Amino acid sequence: MSTLTHFDTHGQAHMVDVADKPATRRVAVATGRIAMQPATLALIRQGNATKGDVLGIARIAAIQAAKKTSELIPLCHPLALTRVAVEFALPGEDESAAWVDCTVTAETIGPTGVEMEALTAVQVGLLTIYDMCKAADRGMVMTDVRLLEKRGGKSGDYLAGGSSG
Amino acid sequence: MSTLTHFDTHGQAHMVDVADKPATRRVAVATGRIAMQPATLALIRQGNATKGDVLGIARIAAIQAAKKTSELIPLCHPLALTRVAVEFALPGEDESAAWVDCTVTAETIGPTGVEMEALTAVQVGLLTIYDMCKAADRGMVMTDVRLLEKRGGKSGDYLAGGSSG
């Protein structure tokens, strides 16, 4: 039966022993969305094209947040990321929906996975978009933040499927 | 017309001048949800009641993250929080849906609002729940992260309305 590995047999939190796990190449991909008013998306598009680069700043914030994951998440192991890449996707200009999707790929060579690094980067990327646009639109909603894919490591690969992720 | 205040008239990002804004009491409330398998929620409930306290650890992570907001969000002003409170809500035991809601109230006395502090705390609280339960359920989804309420400051109070926030 499933149990929570971050607790020992007495129910006390610990940073799990990973010394005996082999150092393998680990990849994780996570994604999330921020939904907004069409007028807000128009401001982002405009800035992206000419000046006031919201997404460029959110990308840097996301990359830096990936490096801070083990400071933020109490039981995460510190690890040396070997790659972080951040992609943003926007709806087509003729679509009525208004959102930005943020997808982050994180990689390391080590004994633990990098899901938390990818997810943390997504969250901080979305938060930065919120921060930069909030004067125009306080009602933005961050949603559907989830792991898409995980490769490397003993527990096997994971690929999100179906509608719920 | 609305513009993005984090950019100057040349479209260059800056940390906005707030020296002339009065120091008033500011409150922000943000919320978000992590959806999961019923078996995962059962593990959290069990831990909460007896041992392996997922939510207690997520609460601490959320409070500490609120204090790190200006490190994470590039154009946020540093500020001295005067209060951070974190609440978790779970569905009734007879409901079929499985989720945890995290709601954070942040306060300061200063020239800028604390929305980003409340939202950052919610995100890191949810991420910590994900981290602690991910060995059992990689498909958890963080969703509906948004500002509920904001009080204090020149731009007036904000209260999220309707279903979308």
Added chain:
Amino acid sequence: MSTLTHFDTHGQAHMVDVADKPATRRVAVATGRIAMQPATLALIRQGNATKGDVLGIARIAAIQAAKKTSELIPLCHPLALTRVAVEFALPGEDESAAWVDCTVTAETIGPTGVEMEALTAVQVGLLTIYDMCKAADRGMVMTDVRLLEKRGGKSGDYLAGGSSG
């Protein structure tokens, strides 16, 4: 004769070269005590049993502090911890003495030892207990913080003995 390795031959501090030391498994165990009024210990016991979990929060603070060691101690090498575990011990309920002992085990695979990580975690664990109980008892004293054991590395194993540690 013994010398202080953190200084070069001119007496200038440096972060010692460890590139030629082999990466081996390193373990360190450190411990310390906080002495308090019996009424304070009663509050901690009560919280631990039902609500207001002082020791659970101190455990998280200790684990996170272990990860911050190289930021706090100027000449410490940064390293990737592979395990951190924190144990608290209390006197029997019939004893008149009132204290909490905090014992931390830290591990890594690398060229340097993890004594400082274990000791830093103990100190911050005790400081967190102090912080959470200080409204009730400002006279608590943190005492007897020392290395119990060290394994791995060229300088040989160390096991504290006798009364002085």
Added chain:
Amino acid sequence: MSTLTHFDTHGQAHMVDVADKPATRRVAVATGRIAMQPATLALIRQGNATKGDVLGIARIAAIQAAKKTSELIPLCHPLALTRVAVEFALPGEDESAAWVDCTVTAETIGPTGVEMEALTAVQVGLLTIYDMCKAADRGMVMTDVRLLEKRGGKSGDYLAGGSSG
């Protein structure tokens, strides 16, 4: 009856609301000792006089740690220190006991006290001495870390007295 103010009425940890407390001048003095072999103390004395300045480095580490207190102690409020001073005391050269005492004074103008800042600085000052001398003496013991004095604030002044404080 005494209770633990870092918990709300449901026993959940929070960062206590201090918005209504007046900003007054706060002072805290804390102290602690590291006991060692006489030969280790001789190394420190020698370095202090000519080169290899253990105490100068420990002083800087203590000051920087005071500024990191709210990152280390989960429920501490962030605050702007207005002063940090660190003193070291050594036994007379003719005494047989071998130790270094570290005493820190911290000050701020604000709604909360600075006991934790002073205590954290003491602990990190002692840890840095341990780190710099550990190649010569692993059995050093940090002891008697406590608050000496606290001034300013509603709860009144505190002055450690008698044998327990």
Added chain:
Amino acid sequence: MSTLTHFDTHGQAHMVDVADKPATRRVAVATGRIAMQPATLALIRQGNATKGDVLGIARIAAIQAAKKTSELIPLCHPLALTRVAVEFALPGEDESAAWVDCTVTAETIGPTGVEMEALTAVQVGLLTIYDMCKAADRGMVMTDVRLLEKRGGKSGDYLAGGSSG
């Protein structure tokens, strides 16, 4: 006669007491230059115009570094910046010299100046340009980093003049 205020009368470093200094509006402007090969500057110009925005990323790094000043400079007081603005200047396209100038304005309302915040932001802005262009040009030189102007505070205003400042 001039003395170094960061030391007490015994020559020991301390964080100077500023509790009695009035909180006034403080402004500091600092600047610095990175000199490079013309081909490197061409890459930066190109990126700035179309994609690969070196200066946009350096601006964000500079702003975030300003917020980290008291962590980096041991005896700096922590302070709440109210404004940080970063400007880059490049030679005219017909000039043969190849460089980027970075000028930072930092502001706060408080008892201490913000020169170190402005200077630290300049240095990290220049370092980020170096990092992003180093694959093309390792011989870049950072030069002429200095305070241009300082306003507010008891010691009077400062305006760099002549050849040395």
Added chain:
Amino acid sequence: MSTLTHFDTHGQAHMVDVADKPATRRVAVATGRIAMQPATLALIRQGNATKGDVLGIARIAAIQAAKKTSELIPLCHPLALTRVAVEFALPGEDESAAWVDCTVTAETIGPTGVEMEALTAVQVGLLTIYDMCKAADRGMVMTDVRLLEKRGGKSGDYLAGGSSG
């Protein structure tokens, strides 16, 4: 033709993939100068000889900054430094010029170079000297910060030569 490797083919910043690069021993040496009034240098010399050790404090700040490089420079990979050494050089007592040179050697075993760590340490070392002497001399100028040498890694060794550094 040279390009900026920190951008992908779409001109978007990323933390470059280094997983396939071999872990080799990397060394980097960087240097820089702070020019000052002769009276300021006299204060530093005096402090260095007897008390008020400006350079000892700047050395510690430089070493700690090397460890923070990947937090400060957005696209830097985190890495585990195996050595950091900081040297200061002063003009002969009979020279009329007044300056301090700071030279830092950084080393690691890993897939990426340590130039940024060495340069960041130099910059923060110089900034700390500025901070400690600024009450006596606001016109100090930090200059000529550059990479002297780089060894290890696929791109070959680098040795600064000629007039451009």
